[in-house]
Amino acid sequence: MKIGQVSKKTDLSVQTIRYYETQNLIKSAGRTDGNFRVYDSKVIEQLEFIKHCRHLDLSLSDIKRINELRDNPNAVCEEVNELINDQVKMVKIKMKELRHLKTQLEALTDSCSNNQKVGDCGIIKSLQECDC
Amino acid sequence: MKIGQVSKKTDLSVQTIRYYETQNLIKSAGRTDGNFRVYDSKVIEQLEFIKHCRHLDLSLSDIKRINELRDNPNAVCEEVNELINDQVKMVKIKMKELRHLKTQLEALTDSCSNNQKVGDCGIIKSLQECDC
DNA sequence: CTTGACTCTATAGTGGCTATAGATATTAAA
DNA sequence: TTTAATATCTATAGCCACTATAGAGTCAAG
Structure with missing residues (x-):
């Protein structure tokens, strides 16, 4: 092939x-x-x-590591487990960040009624004020 | 300075x-x-x-565009609004993907009881079977 | 006058590809 | 058999938003 x-x-x-x-x-x-x-x-x-x-969403180096472990069936499973657990943790963190992001962005769109001039744009005003 | x-x-x-x-x-x-x-x-x-x-999570080119619009206060606000709305859409898509990811990863960890040999590892077995 | 902190430019690296250029190989049709 | 189309090869650059490094120059304090 x-x-x-x-x-x-x-x-x-x-x-x-x-x-x-x-x-x-x-x-x-x-x-x-x-x-x-x-x-x-x-x-x-x-x-x-x-x-x-x-x-x-496992990284190529993670995948490489899993492959190495697969080739050695006497290796202990724990490392694969940790790797997946770390991945779950990362995903949870990312989801949390995205939820925060979504809240902020949606708050922004609420502050814009269409077809205004930029000078009056609520979005831009909000972006100028820091709320972090 | x-x-x-x-x-x-x-x-x-x-x-x-x-x-x-x-x-x-x-x-x-x-x-x-x-x-x-x-x-x-x-x-x-x-x-x-x-x-x-x-x-x-706005891109630098988005930010640049917003800046250009800010410098021209007679521009119409709509473009900024669209830009933010697109961002909201992207975030929603990413969240959906992450939710799916999390489900799959958590299903994986369930299939591993620690300290087995890799040869018996449920995670690796699951990764070998395709469920897409 | 030296030391150390700061700054400069230019360049390479990150990850996981994608896209290109230019050369060679193979296959199918004419 | 020639030719054209397609497939493959290597090497390289680009994407994004930085980060890190090397090697050189600048500046202030002691």
């Missing part, structure tokens, strides 16, 4: 697949005479795994 | 202040004989405004 086919099967761009290779997340099985990457079907699974993890 | 003092007053790093200059968000009043930037107090307000907008 060449990279274009892998790309179609996984719905990842060709560049992304090559990028994952530079980051040592995957390897091609080898090269053709013309220096094209050749893959076996195993890579599809690997890329789906990566996709799934990225979907969970 | 030199840049270090501005930095202290605004709690922005010296590099950030210089960066904002490269992005045409602020200007220094001039330079000393020794080529040090000189600022008047006006810049403090400007930087606080920028800080406030960044706090709302």
